[in-house]
Amino acid sequence: MxxxxxxxxxxxxxxxxxxxxxxxxxxxxxxxxxxxxxxxxxxxxxxxxxxxxxxxxxxxxxxxxxxxxxxxxxxxxxxxxxxxxxxxxxxxxxxxxxxxxxxxxxxxxxxxxxxxxxxxxxxxxxxxxxxxxxxxxxxxxxxxxxxxxxxxxTVSFWLLVTTCAGSLFVVTGKRYSEAVVFGAAKVRIRPSLSRYRVVHLRLAWLCSVAVAMTAYAIWAFGEGNAFSAMSLIPFALALLRYMEAINGARAAYPEDLVQKDRTLQALGMTWLGIFAARGFA
Structure with a gap:
């Protein structure tokens, strides 16, 4: 062993x-x-x-x-x-x-x-x-x-809503990618996929990302500072990038996607940099 x-x-x-x-x-x-x-x-x-x-x-x-x-x-x-x-x-x-x-x-x-x-x-x-x-x-x-x-x-209510919707976006996107990639074999590999239609999973991740984007925008502009408002740009671009991966059925392994996609990494570092700058401002 x-x-x-x-x-x-x-x-x-x-x-x-x-x-x-x-x-x-x-x-x-x-x-x-x-x-x-x-x-x-x-x-x-x-x-x-x-x-x-x-x-x-x-x-x-x-x-x-x-x-x-x-x-x-x-x-x-x-x-x-x-x-x-x-x-x-x-x-x-x-x-x-x-x-x-x-x-x-x-x-x-x-x-x-x-x-x-x-x-x-x-x-x-x-x-x-x-x-x-x-x-x-x-x-x-x-x-x-x-x-x-x-x-x-403090954990903002709207930030928590963003996290909940964003996490559901990632999970439904993962299931959607699995359903598309595995095709007829999906039931043997993941039995729960037999109870979901691809079109419903697609609708689920589209709705989830819309809620995540809206909630984050409400939080960002509600904070009343330039740093939070600016952070909406890399956040929105990262969601769009991830949507592209889901649409191409490349999000079955989210951790691999995040660790290999240089664009997602750059957007994530930009987002972190904005808030790090706010902390030192």
Whole structure:
């Protein structure tokens, strides 16, 4: 059992999602002091460990379906490089450690809800139409809420609406891409796709991105400062870029898309730079 298989099952590339923890601090224009910043680091580790633990357990649950997938069949559990018993043991340990870290910085309730919803999705919610999409999308706003609690920064209502709509945009875009790419094989690879029509998934991501754009614009102009208003430009362009990827059925793996698309990265860095400049202004 090489350490490499354990690391692959932990999916560290997914940890990029935890960058949302810094959103409340950045958008409030206040860079965290050393103590809140340290809590933010602990929150990042806690979410990363909890998410990785869920991935181990989910891989055991999905092993049979993953073996039908062109790339997921190479996952250690699906490829039988890791035994289900070991994967569950490691997963449980990681989830417990993440919860303990969360408790140490008074984020136990948020991380607990995240773990509960994620595990419920593994065993039950994935079979419920629409609820499965909401369950997956819920992880993003929970990270934003945790970031606000960790640093004491205020989480704007409209910013939270943006996060909720944006996360649903990413999730429905992922399902749409999977449905288009896998075609007739989609039911064997992801059974839940049998309950969705491609046209309905397309409508879902179009509606979600419209709500995200509108909510962000309301927040940006409502803040009453040039930095927030300017941030609408890279935000809108990033959404349009991501829409292009979904429309081309290239968003089945959002983390890969974000890590490989230089345009998305440049827009993200521009957005971060605007708020970093506001913090030092």
């Amino acid at each position: 090489p350490l490499r298989d354990l690391l692959r099952s932990a999916r560290p590339r997914q940890w990029i999602k935890n960058i949302l923890l810094i959103a409340p601090s950045l958008t409030s224009g206040v860079l965290p002091e050393p103590r809140p910043a340290a809590r933010l680091v602990v929150a990042f580790v806690a979410f990363s460990l909890t998410a990785s633990g869920v991935y181990f357990i989910n891989d055991v649950r999905d092993a049979d379906h993953d073996r039908e997938h062109p790339t997921k069949r190479l996952r250690p559990v699906a490829a039988r490089a890791l035994t289900p018993r070991l994967a569950i043991a490691v997963g449980a340990l990681l989830v417990a450690t993440g919860l303990l870290l969360g408790l140490s910085i008074r984020l136990g309730s948020v991380i607990g809800v995240y773990a509960a919803v994620s595990l419920a999705y593994c065993f039950l919610l994935r079979n419920l139409v629409v609820t499965d999409l909401l369950a997956v999308a819920s992880g993003f706003p929970l990270r934003v809420i945790a970031g606000g609690q960790a640093t004491g920064a």
